[in-house]
Amino acid sequence: MGVDPSDLLNQELYEEPESDLIISTLTEREEREEAREWSAKRDEIAQTMWTDYMARNIIMGKGNQGGTSKQFRWTKPMEHLFLEILAEEAQKGNKPSNTFKAASINRVVEAISEKFQVQCDAKHVENHLRTVKKQWQIICTIQGESGFGWDDNMKMITCDRATYDAAVMAHKKYEPFLNKSIDHYDEMALVVGKDMATGSFARTFADIDLDDDNIGSVPIDCENEATEEVRTNVSSSGTSKRKRKKAQESVEDEQIKLVSEQLGEIANALKQFTADKTPHLYNEVMSMEVEGFDDGFLCSVFDYLVSHESEAKAFLVKRKKHRKIWLQKFLKVEDIDNVV
Numbered sequence: 403m404g405v406d407p408s409d410l411l412n413q414e415l416y417e418e419p420e421s422d423l424i425i426s427t428l429t430e431r432e433e434r435e436e437a438r439e440w441s442a443k444r445d446e447i448a449q450t451m452w453t454d455y456m457a458r459n460i461i462m463g464k465g466n467q468g469g470t471s472k473q474f475r476w477t478k479p480m481e482h483l484f485l486e487i488l489a490e491e492a493q494k495g496n497k498p499s500n501t502f503k504a505a506s507i508n509r510v511v512e513a514i515s516e517k518f519q520v521q522c523d524a525k526h527v528e529n530h531l532r533t534v535k536k537q538w539q540i541i542c543t544i545q546g547e548s549g550f551g552w553d554d555n556m557k558m559i560t561c562d563r564a565t566y567d568a569a570v571m572a573h574k575k576y577e578p579f580l581n582k583s584i585d586h587y588d589e590m591a592l593v594v595g596k597d598m599a600t601g602s603f604a605r606t607f608a609d610i611d612l613d614d615d616n617i618g619s620v621p622i623d624c625e626n627e628a629t630e631e632v633r634t635n636v637s638s639s640g641t642s643k644r645k646r647k648k649a650q651e652s653v654e655d656e657q658i659k660l661v662s663e664q665l666g667e668i669a670n671a672l673k674q675f676t677a678d679k680t681p682h683l684y685n686e687v688m689s690m691e692v693e694g695f696d697d698g699f700l701c702s703v704f705d706y707l708v709s710h711e712s713e714a715k716a717f718l719v720k721r722k723k724h725r726k727i728w729l730q731k732f733l734k735v736e737d738i739d740n741v742v
Contacts, residue, residue, distance in 0.1 A: 449477060474526040478585075480518060484510055484530060485589035492592045500596065502531075531594070538594040541579055544569075550580075553712045557587035560716045581719055683707060683714055686725075693726050695733075703732060 476484075491497065491506035507527050514522040544550055544559055549569075551560040559580055561569065570577045584590075687704045691697060707714040717725060 445478075449479060474520075474522065474529075476530055477518075480514055481530070482586060483513055483517065484527070485534070485586045485593055487513055488531075489589040489592040534590060535594045537579075538590055540575055541584065541590075544576055544579060551712055551715045553716050555713070556716065557584045558582060558716065559584070560712065560719060562715075562719050566719070581716070679714070679718070680708060683718065686718060690722075690725060690729060693722070693729075695729055699733060700729075703729065706732075 487510050488502060488506060491502060491509070496503050496506045504524075507524050510527045511522050511524055514520065514527075541559070545552070547569075549561055549565040552558070553560055561580060566580055569580065684704055687700050687707065688697075690700060707717055717728065720728065
């Protein structure tokens with residue numbers, strides 16, 4: 403039996419009023435917000451699944467205490483808590499001779515186990531501490547090489563495309579730390595760095611060679627050594643002290659000279675950037691007008707970047723879509739300042 407196309411029942415089944423059709427459109431900003439929300443939700447679900455999985459393993463493994471321990475997997479939230487606690491311990495002075503006390507390690511063990519419902523022990527924390535030390539060594543190695551800049555606001559090692567390609571080609575392990583914000587940089591500096599500095603490079607022109615072994619070989623504590631000289635040969639103590647004083651002054655002069663040279667190099671580098679890159683920077687900034695940015699706004703961006711060299715370098719190495727994201731953030735900040 404055929405279907406009668408004029409049948410009113412069939413028309414009701416196959417026809418939809420236009421008023422019921424809803425076409426969803428999202429702005430680019432809304433799409434980014436939605437993507438971020440989904441990303442955060444995905445991370446939350448993954449962490450919950452992992453916590454449940456580890457909790458089940460702990461329950462199942464209670465009757466097999468003598469078996470081999472399973473590999474411990476560190477998540478980003480775990481690593482954040484790990485660094486946060488050890489940074490606090492370092493600031494409290496619980497890191498003598500660059501080694502954390504057992505109580506500090508145990509504090510991390512207890513916090514990780516309790517918060518994430520996993521079976522964490524001291525060996526896991528110590529192993530991860532070694533991993534973070536290796537990461538820090540790579541960061542310091544990159545910072546000590548020429549061709550790299552530093553954005554302290556973003557905690558990011560910056561370089562141009564040619565330097566990036568050459569560095570990654572020669573050292574694949576450099577790639578995670580170039581032109582990307584380094585998570586928990588300040589905490590890492592406290593936990594595995596040799597000093598308590600938490601801004602800019604951990605090793606800059608201010609501390610180059612000032613604590614190296616070749617300088618340490620020169621006697622600096624003249625007063626103690628002069629006292630020993632008096633006990634053995636009173637007549638020669640004055641001469642020895644003067645010689646040591648001259649040696650100390652000579653070392654200090656060399657240190658001052660070295661620091662001055664480093665300052666000179668930095669000043670020359672800044673001048674060179676201004677001379678060579680300013681026209682290029684202007685062209686690159688103004689080229690973003692095709693992305694819908696106002697000409698006057700881009701001029702303000704250019705003026706800002708000229709006076710903030712590290713951010714200018716970072717802007718130049720970004721791809722166009724990343725430049726657009728940065729400009730949108732800058733525009734939002736500028737709008738807030740104008741309202742205030």
